[in-house]
Amino acid sequence: MNATLRSEQRSLLVLPTLWVLCAATSAASLSGKNLTAALQHGGYVILMRHASSPGTPPDPAQADPGNVHDERQLDEAGRASARAMGDAVHRLRIPIGQVLSSPTYRALETARLAGLAAVQTYAELGDAGHSMAADPSGARGGWLRGKVAQSPKAGTDTLIITHAPNISEAFPTEGTGLAEGEALIFRPDGQGGASLVARVKIQDWARLSDSS
Numbered sequence: 001m002n003a004t005l006r007s008e009q010r011s012l013l014v015l016p017t018l019w020v021l022c023a024a025t026s027a028a029s030l031s032g033k034n035l036t037a038a039l040q041h042g043g044y045v046i047l048m049r050h051a052s053s054p055g056t057p058p059d060p061a062q063a064d065p066g067n068v069h070d071e072r073q074l075d076e077a078g079r080a081s082a083r084a085m086g087d088a089v090h091r092l093r094i095p096i097g098q099v100l101s102s103p104t105y106r107a108l109e110t111a112r113l114a115g116l117a118a119v120q121t122y123a124e125l126g127d128a129g130h131s132m133a134a135d136p137s138g139a140r141g142g143w144l145r146g147k148v149a150q151s152p153k154a155g156t157d158t159l160i161i162t163h164a165p166n167i168s169e170a171f172p173t174e175g176t177g178l179a180e181g182e183a184l185i186f187r188p189d190g191q192g193g194a195s196l197v198a199r200v201k202i203q204d205w206a207r208l209s210d211s212s
Helices: 003-027 032-041 076-091 105-113 139-148 164-170 204-211
Strands: 045-049 096-101 119-121 157-162 183-188 194-200
Touching: 032 194, 032 204, 045 139, 045 164, 076 105, 076 204, 096 105, 105 119, 105 157, 139 157, 139 164, 194 204
Parallel strands: 045 157, 096 119, 096 157
Antiparallel strands: 045 183, 183 194
């Protein structure tokens, strides 16, 4: 086999790899009005970390009336940002279908203040009573990847509210440095996978609304 033929064969092998890389790059480029239009059409999974919450539970005397187990709860910034996100999603007419949440108070408070209804809680989205603790078995991350890969009901988007360790276990690259309230937006491919199309901080939902 001559050198020219070997070179051509190597080029053919490289091309599919380059195509995959380009496709992955373009798939993660939705923003602004394009992102809004895509979400309005449905078919996406919004995976978000709960809104801003202090790292320790409140003093029992300072706990919210509904926080009967004295868990971590949202601070003022978290409450305001959750409300603003909910208002923006409503104004943008983003059709949120299923809402899956950690059973922790701070996650459910995020959903409640955002005006999200029919919230379903799952232990796999929680912190097992150990805030910010990792799951060395990998089961929690695998469960979450499976949920993100599930296509939403036609014409709707799915919203999942959970915690930083859960997200980083499921998506170690994409979930790096995720801020409180920040969301990763995925497009399930219908074949057990999902592509990241956008990353939205909780305060940026209002900006999306203003630009539409």
